[in-house]
Amino acid sequence: MRFAFREMPSASGGALTPRPIVDIALEGLEVAPVACLLDTGALRTRMSAEIAPLAGIELTGDPAEEFYVGGVKTVGALARVTLTVTSDTDEFSWDAPVWFCDPWPHPFGLAGLEGFLHHFVVTINAYDGYLEIEPDSRHQDA
Amino acid sequence: MPSKEQGEIAFLAEVLYSRDGSESTLRRVAIGEPMPTMTVSGHQFNLESRSVETSLQGELPEPIHEHFVVINGRRWPPKQVLALVTGLDRADFTTHQARRALTRLGFPAGRAAGTRARHPGTSRAVAPRPSNASGADDPAVPLAEALRPFIGLWVAVRDDEVLVAAPAPAGVVAWLAKHGQRAQSMFRVVDSEQAITGAAPQ
Numbered sequence: 001m002r003f004a005f006r007e008m009p010s011a012s013g014g015a016l017t018p019r020p021i022v023d024i025a026l027e028g029l030e031v032a033p034v035a036c037l038l039d040t041g042a043l044r045t046r047m048s049a050e051i052a053p054l055a056g057i058e059l060t061g062d063p064a065e066e067f068y069v070g071g072v073k074t075v076g077a078l079a080r081v082t083l084t085v086t087s088d089t090d091e092f093s094w095d096a097p098v099w100f101c102d103p104w105p106h107p108f109g110l111a112g113l114e115g116f117l118h119h120f121v122v123t124i125n126a127y128d129g130y131l132e133i134e135p136d137s138r139h140q141d142a
Numbered sequence: 143m144p145s146k147e148q149g150e151i152a153f154l155a156e157v158l159y160s161r162d163g164s165e166s167t168l169r170r171v172a173i174g175e176p177m178p179t180m181t182v183s184g185h186q187f188n189l190e191s192r193s194v195e196t197s198l199q200g201e202l203p204e205p206i207h208e209h210f211v212v213i214n215g216r217r218w219p220p221k222q223v224l225a226l227v228t229g230l231d232r233a234d235f236t237t238h239q240a241r242r243a244l245t246r247l248g249f250p251a252g253r254a255a256g257t258r259a260r261h262p263g264t265s266r267a268v269a270p271r272p273s274n275a276s277g278a279d280d281p282a283v284p285l286a287e288a289l290r291p292f293i294g295l296w297v298a299v300r301d302d303e304v305l306v307a308a309p310a311p312a313g314v315v316a317w318l319a320k321h322g323q324r325a326q327s328m329f330r331v332v333d334s335e336q337a338i339t340g341a342a343p344q
Contacts, residue, residue, distance in 0.1 A: 007286035009293060011333035015286035023327040031318045032298055032311070035329035054315045107330035 001087040005129040006035070008107075020124060020131045022111055026098075027082035029055035036109035038122070038131060045115030046076060049102035057081065059100055069105065076101040083115070085133065092135045094119050180243050182224065183234035189227060191247045197227045202306055202313065205321050209237050211244045211251045215291040216307075220244055220251070293333045298325035307331075 005018030023033035032054075034047055046069070052059050059077040066075050076099035084093040096115035111117070120133040179188050195214055203218045210217040220240035225232045245251045285302045292307040298314045299305060305325055306317040314328055 007284065008331060009286045009290040009333055011293070015284070016333075021327070021329075029315065031323070032315050032325045032328040035327045048311070050311050054311060107332045 001085060001090050001092070001134070002130050002132045005126070005131070018129050020126075021108060022085060022116070022131070022133065024109065024111065024116070025084040025086065026051065026055040026057070027084070028057070030084070033084075033086070034109050035107075036111040036116070037106070038116075038124070039110045039112050040117065042110045042112030043114055044076070044099045044112050045096060045110065046099045046101050046104075046112070047109035048104035048106075049077065049100040050104070051109075052077075052079065052100040055081070057100070065099070069101070069110075072103060072105045074101045074103050074105075094135075180246065182228060182239060182243060183230055185228070185230065187228055189243070189247060191249065194223065194227050194244070194247060194249070198223065201226060202308060202317050205305075205323060206254050209241055209251065209253055211241065211249045213244075213249050217252075217254075289331045292331045294331065296328065296330050298323075298328045300324070300326045 003020070003022055006021040007015040007018045010016050020038040021035050022038055024036050025033035029051070034051055036045070036047070049059065057079050059079060062077045062079055064075050064077045066073065068074070078097055078099055080095060081098045082093055083096050083098070084091060096119070098115055119136060121136055123132040125131065179186060181187075198213060198218070201222075203216055204222050206217055206219055209220055211220050211223060212218075213223065219237075220243075221232045221235070221237055224230070224235060224240035224243055241251050285299065288302065288304050289297065289299075292304060295307040295309060296311045296314045297304050297307045298318055300323075305323055306314055308314045308317065311328060314325075317323075318325060
């Protein structure tokens with residue numbers, strides 16, 4: 001599956017540097033896949049806590065951790081969620097731990113090692129502005 | 143509908159984005175221009191562009207099937223707008239009547255690109271897609287430019303078109319569900335490099 005890097009508008013005109021973004025659908029929120037920044041430096045996969053109730057996920061009583069992200073102290077609550085990525089021809093779903101964070105300063109979710117990168121072989125071609133992901137067959141067989 | 147004496151209206155209708163999308167522009171309206179009186183479905187209304195813009199605050203554009211008008215930098219179905227500002231039932235007037243009424247107020251109108259060749263049952267929502275000031279059919283714009291009017295808002299996009307924009311993701315999802323639409327991606331539009339820097343926990 002190939003995802004073109006995504007451009008965002010710059011306040012001063014033009015566009016910001018395109019970023020590697022993957023659209024990940026949560027079970028229960030298939031109509032609006034959440035854009036997630038591919039973050040190879042992040043251990044977890046994290047999203048805004050605002051997203052959870054929209055997917056029918058209740059965070060009460062789930063394990064939580066405090067941490068800093070982007071210089072902001074936040075609290076993440078853990079939930080296991082079925083995630084799906086879709087392209088024109090393929091679809092892949094997997095069960096993953098996602099940390100729903102409040103507050104969440106970022107416009108996207110963060111797709112990190114646990115929850116995303118562990119499930120795929122990822123190729124980043126920044127020169128041409130795209131990334132490709134292929135499900136890791138070893139993970140599927142595990 | 144509040145009414146003013148004819149001839150006392152003086153206002154500047156703001157057109158949020160210029161043709162090249164680079165800056166806001168102002169469209170001048172002559173001081174003393176009388177408030178247009180129009181008859182819709184047998185009812186007389188004194189409408190002016192400012193009150194129309196005000197009526198749309200807090201509303202989200204419905205999917206565009208073919209015709210649209212551009213108000214506050216967004217595309218709106220003409221019938222939705224006229225129903226909101228007049229309180230009339232949409233069955234009481236046609237799309238063309240609504241479009242004509244709104245263009246008389248100075249709002250640009252257009253037709254969504256490709257609708258004529260599209261199967262009626264597979265229309266794509268392009269409701270709030272930003273438009274140039276003319277509102278005429280325009281070629282596809284880069285996603286970054288399409289997103290520019292929605293900085294700070296949550297958006298749902300599909301095929302490089304903005305389906306809907308709202309202050310919170312709940313508003314976006316509610317709109318998608320209400321109109322039976324499916325997005326490719328949902329996120330908040332930002333305008334600085336710092337806002338989209340990856341952030342490994344410290």
